Amino acid sequence: MGVxxxxxxxxxxxxxxxxxxxxxIALRFAEAGCKGVAVLELMQDEALEEVGEEIKKRGSEPLLxxxxxxxxxxxRKAVDSVVQKWGRxxxxxxxxxIGRRGDFFNTPEDEWKKVLDVNLSSVFYGMKYAAGYMKEQGGGAIINMASMSGVTGGTQGPHYSASKAGVIALTKFGAMTLGKFGIRxxxxxxxxxxTDMLEALFKDPEVRKQRWATIPAGRPGDPQEVANMAAFLASDLASYVSGDTMLVTGGRLS
Ligand SMILES: NC(=O)c1ccc[n+]([C@@H]2O[C@H](COP(=O)([O-])OP(=O)(O)OC[C@H]3O[C@@H](n4cnc5c(N)ncnc54)[C@H](O)[C@@H]3O)[C@@H](O)[C@H]2O)c1
Incomplete structure (x- = not known):
């Protein structure tokens, strides 16, 4: 019998x-049996409609x-609408x-603020509003997207690294304070x-070659390989896993 x-x-x-x-991740959640998968996106465009269709094909109900x-x-509205639709x-x-590159000399203050708003404040908002409902319903699972840059400091940009390190700290704070409500x-x-983000960040084939050479697996990861980890963390198989930051790096540790 498999697991x-x-x-x-x-x-x-x-x-x-x-x-x-x-x-x-949205499609993997649908495949794993979610009754509903809501997707919050910047724009209600064709790409989002297509994700909705794919969620349906996998037997789950989409909410775009x-x-x-x-x-x-x-x-807040997105979290509320999930609860309105599925009751929990x-x-x-x-x-x-968002990914941005830069250093201390060329990173404008407004870009610093933008990256922190999109990458870090958003995570606080999501946790705050979802945890309110999860506490009432007796539990839930929150997964936050950090990055290797948040673990090592990286070289991409001060704003990017700081935002992702902040995500890791919020994750730990969440695990410590929400665990008693059954929230992981x-x-x-x-x-x-x-992904498109990686394409945009590393356009130069020479730079790409150098970067890929640092990956023990010898290649960049596929989004599906991250989605598999997300599905595990979301599932009851991970019932005793909380506060952790899972590296999905093909063995790259720095
Ligand atoms: N690609 C990588 O190598 C990599 C590595 C580590 C971490 N990450 C992180 O993974 C996450 C996803 O990255 P990706 O590579 O899939 O990027 P992507 O650019 O391919 O996709 C990001 C998605 O987020 C949406 N988005 C951006 N800003 C938004 C906003 N303000 N409100 C709502 N939606 C917004 C975009 O429209 C897009 O659909 C990001 O948090 C990124 O920092 C990416």
């Missing part, structure tokens, strides 16, 4: 689920929501984020994963 990851009857919300890892995760009201929120995947909080720290 399989089941999210049967769970209601999930994935932010930034229109593309990249968020899309893969347009909104900006750096706007606390948009996040079992899984919150705080995935949406974990983070994932992916390395290089093949």
């Amino acid at each position: 399989s990851i089941s999210l049967k009857d769970k209601a999930a919300l994935v932010t930034g689920g229109g593309r990249g890892m968020g899309r893969a 929501i347009a909104g900006d995760v750096s706007d606390c009201e948009a996040v 929120i079992d899984v919150l995947m705080n995935n949406a984020g 909080v974990n983070a994932m720290a992916p390395g290089y994963i093949q």
Whole structure:
């Protein structure tokens, strides 16, 4: 008898689920048996509609929501609409984020603020509003998207690293303070994963070659490989896992 990851009857919300890892996670949640998967995205465009269709094909009910995760009201409304639709929120995947490169000399203050708003404040808003319902319903699972840059400091940008390190700290604070309500909080720290964000950050083939050479697995990850970890963390198989940051880096540790 095998062991399989089941999210049967769970209601999930994935932010930034229109593309990249968020899309893969939303579809993996649907495949694992979620009764409903809500996706909060910047725009209600064709890509988002397509994700909705794919969720349906996997036997789950989609809920597509347009909104900006750096706007606390948009996040509150998204969480509320999940509970209105399915009566509960079992899984919150705080995935949406933006990648920016820079150093201390060329990073404008407004870009610093933007990255912190989108990558970190959004996670606080999601946790705050979802945890309120999860506490009432007797539990839930929150997964936050950090990055290897948040673990090591990285070299991408001061704002990016600080935002992702903040996500890891929020995850630990959440695990310590929400555990007594049956709420588990974990983070994932992916390395290089093949998405539009990675394409945009590393356009130069030479730079890509150098970066990929640092990965013991010899290649960047596939969004599906991160989605598999998210499904495990969301499931009851991870019932005693909380406060952790899971590296999904193909063995890269620095
Ligand atoms: N790709 C990588 O190598 C990598 C590595 C580590 C961590 N991450 C993190 O993983 C997450 C997903 O990254 P990806 O590579 O899939 O990126 P992506 O750019 O392919 O997808 C990100 C999605 O988030 C959405 N989004 C962006 N800002 C938003 C906002 N303000 N409100 C709502 N939605 C918003 C975008 O529209 C897009 O659909 C991000 O948090 C990123 O920082 C990526």
